[in-house]
Amino acid sequence: MSSEKIKILVVIAVLLALAYIIPHSTSFVVLLATRALVFAILAMSVDILLGFTGLASLGQAAYFGIGAYLAAIMTTRYHFGLNWDFWLLIFLGMLAGAALAAFFGLFAIRASNVYFLMITLALGQCVWGLAYRWSSLTGGDNGINVPVRPSFGLDLTNERTFFFLVYGFFIVSLLLLYILVRSPFGHSLAGIRERELRMRILGYNTWLHKYIAFVIAGAFGGLAGVLWAFTNGIVSPETVVLTTSVDALLMVVLGGAGTLVGGVVGAAIVFGVREYLSTLVPWWQYVLGGIYVLTILYLPSGLMGIPAHIRQWWIQKSKDKNPKKLASVTS
Amino acid sequence: MSTGADSNGRTPVLELRTLCKSFGGLQATRGVTLRVMPGDRKAIIGPNGAGKTTLFNLITGIYPVTSGQVMLFGRDVTSWRSDQRTRLGMARTFQVTSLFPKLTVLDNVLLAIQGLRQTKFVMWRFMSSYKEAYEKAYYLLEQAGFFDRKDVEVRNLSHGEQRQLEIVLGLASDPKILLLDEPAAGLSSGESTEMARFLMKLDPKLAILLIEHDMDVVFDVCAEISVLHFGELLETGTPEQIKKSQRVQEIYLGIG
Numbered sequence: 181m182s183s184e185k186i187k188i189l190v191v192i193a194v195l196l197a198l199a200y201i202i203p204h205s206t207s208f209v210v211l212l213a214t215r216a217l218v219f220a221i222l223a224m225s226v227d228i229l230l231g232f233t234g235l236a237s238l239g240q241a242a243y244f245g246i247g248a249y250l251a252a253i254m255t256t257r258y259h260f261g262l263n264w265d266f267w268l269l270i271f272l273g274m275l276a277g278a279a280l281a282a283f284f285g286l287f288a289i290r291a292s293n294v295y296f297l298m299i300t301l302a303l304g305q306c307v308w309g310l311a312y313r314w315s316s317l318t319g320g321d322n323g324i325n326v327p328v329r330p331s332f333g334l335d336l337t338n339e340r341t342f343f344f345l346v347y348g349f350f351i352v353s354l355l356l357l358y359i360l361v362r363s364p365f366g367h368s369l370a371g372i373r374e375r376e377l378r379m380r381i382l383g384y385n386t387w388l389h390k391y392i393a394f395v396i397a398g399a400f401g402g403l404a405g406v407l408w409a410f411t412n413g414i415v416s417p418e419t420v421v422l423t424t425s426v427d428a429l430l431m432v433v434l435g436g437a438g439t440l441v442g443g444v445v446g447a448a449i450v451f452g453v454r455e456y457l458s459t460l461v462p463w464w465q466y467v468l469g470g471i472y473v474l475t476i477l478y479l480p481s482g483l484m485g486i487p488a489h490i491r492q493w494w495i496q497k498s499k500d501k502n503p504k505k506l507a508s509v510t511s
Numbered sequence: 512m513s514t515g516a517d518s519n520g521r522t523p524v525l526e527l528r529t530l531c532k533s534f535g536g537l538q539a540t541r542g543v544t545l546r547v548m549p550g551d552r553k554a555i556i557g558p559n560g561a562g563k564t565t566l567f568n569l570i571t572g573i574y575p576v577t578s579g580q581v582m583l584f585g586r587d588v589t590s591w592r593s594d595q596r597t598r599l600g601m602a603r604t605f606q607v608t609s610l611f612p613k614l615t616v617l618d619n620v621l622l623a624i625q626g627l628r629q630t631k632f633v634m635w636r637f638m639s640s641y642k643e644a645y646e647k648a649y650y651l652l653e654q655a656g657f658f659d660r661k662d663v664e665v666r667n668l669s670h671g672e673q674r675q676l677e678i679v680l681g682l683a684s685d686p687k688i689l690l691l692d693e694p695a696a697g698l699s700s701g702e703s704t705e706m707a708r709f710l711m712k713l714d715p716k717l718a719i720l721l722i723e724h725d726m727d728v729v730f731d732v733c734a735e736i737s738v739l740h741f742g743e744l745l746e747t748g749t750p751e752q753i754k755k756s757q758r759v760q761e762i763y764l765g766i767g
Contacts, residue, residue, distance in 0.1 A: 364625050364641065365634035371622045374611035381571060381609075383597035383626035383684060392632075 191441050203340045214343045216451040217350045218407045223431040223443025224357055225400035231438030232361050233393045234373030236297050238425045239304030243277035243398040245420030247405020250276050252324040252415040266330035270406055277402020278395050285394040304425055312417045323416025326409050346407055353400055357440055369393055434475050436482025445483050522585040523548050524688040524718045530579035532569055539565045541742040547718050554721040554729045557739035563722040564606055567692050571603050572596050598627055602686035604677040606693045612666035616657055619665055620648040623683035655679045671702040688718040695725040707731040
């Protein structure tokens with residue numbers, strides 16, 4: 181129990197430090213951090229499925245995309261969401277993500293393992309196809325420019341203020357999802373991840389639990405999408421392309437599945453390497469690839485698993501040093 | 512009435528009516544008819560491949576039946592899902608240990624307790640705030656002698672401990688009938704004696720249907736034994752009758 185509290189305190193300390201350090205950095209770093217935080221929300225929605233329910237989804241870009249396109253279309257066509265109704269737009273974005281997930285879930289949740297992965301991939305590609313082909317609505321390949329940001333008392337054109345808005349959304353999402361995974365429902369998801377058949381015999385309608393988790397993940401994907409439209413300033417098929425889904429999944433694996441905050445670490449590394457290292461060297465993709473391979477080979481529990489590894493190693497070392505003393509403790 | 516009540520007017524907790532199951536050309540279960548009354552302790556024995564586990568999978572709704580009926584507490588549940596059957600008051604354990612290996616012993620039991628409660632859908636409150644569920648879990652763990660190991664991850668328990676925890680999980684939903692699929696599988700003789708003692712201590716009102724290879728456990732725990740052979744129930748009788756039966760010895764022990 182106490183180790184859990186230490187973890188929470190560390191996370192809070194790091195998040196507070198970020199809130200202090202980043203606004204005092206260059207505007208490039210602020211922009212980078214904002215983008216990473218939006219993707220961190222998307223990565224957490226993937227983690228609900230991958231880390232807590234055991235479902236590897238390769239279609240999370242679909243919900244991200246519907247949120248982003250909704251924001252883009254609403255603001256540019258109807259000038260909706262640029263005022264206090266921004267909060268309504270956030271709600272609608274989550275609703276759209278949830279609704280799309282509720283529809284797709286009917287097909288996807290029937291399958292498991294690699295078949296689930298394939299179906300979510302295929303459904304995600306359907307959304308990409310729509311975004312690409314339905315030019316009258318989505319602007320086709322060119323996408324939609326989102327030139328203005330909402331203003332409601334706050335000056336969101338200021339990158340630092342906008343960072344704090346995204347930061348706030350990230351904190352609230354983290355908190356809500358943390359409560360979710362600690363709730364009885366979250367426990368049931370862990371049970372499904374570990375052994376679904378047993379859960380059915382214990383009286384759980386496992387299909388329904390997975391479906392609800394899928395819809396919730398869709399809602400948070402939609403939220404990240406709305407924020408992305410205003411962060412990026414342009415929404416195009418690039419936003420909903422398969423790479424976005426893969427990125428989100430890899431961020432989770434990199435940071436550590438089943439940790440929630442692992443997604444932030446993953447997002448920070450991916451964006452750091454992609455946006456920062458790419459300005460320095462042309463072979464930055466090899467660095468990212470290398471990090472992925474090494475993590476999966478040597479840290480299957482992700483970067484968040486490093487402290488546990490160190491502790492294990494330390495215990496092992498002290499055990500080797502004085503085996504007698506420890507034996508008497510354990511017995 | 513079709514509820515199949517006995518002469519005392521009691522409804523059987525479980526009744527199978529000419530239950531059949533085919534996998535392609537293979538008839539795994541052939542016309543099994545069986546009745547378990549409240550508090551009954553029955554065993555099904557039979558050589559490997561006789562279809563014992565298949566029968567359990569039909570009763571619990573993991574496989575759809577080919578023909579025949581499964582009645583639980585007088586209700587036809589033949590087309591029900593597993594979780595719906597469990598909600599009526601049925602529980603089972605598995606031949607191959609089916610626990611949640613990366614969760615702690617306590618979390619395993621809590622999952623089993625939550626299974627039949629509507630609070631399992633609550634996502635805005637911490638699990639740890641459900642004191643009553645925790646108290647029940649502590650009680651169950653104390654009964655089974657697991658209390659000191661409640662924070663151990665299940666994968667770190669010994670095989671014998673995992674077999675016992677299987678049964679604790681089955682009991683957590685307060686079932687009226689418990690289906691035990693080889694509870695003593697892979698246990699040493701000392702451990703299986705302990706298992707038999709553990710089973711005999713259970714609430715006498717609880718009906719138990721047991722599949723077992725370990726004859727000592729069967730003879731200790733059960734008053735009635737049925738013999739399954741190639742998916743068919745051949746004989747039913749007391750342990751004494753089964754021990755003496757020529758036919759059972761022929762098929763089960765393989766001596767002419």
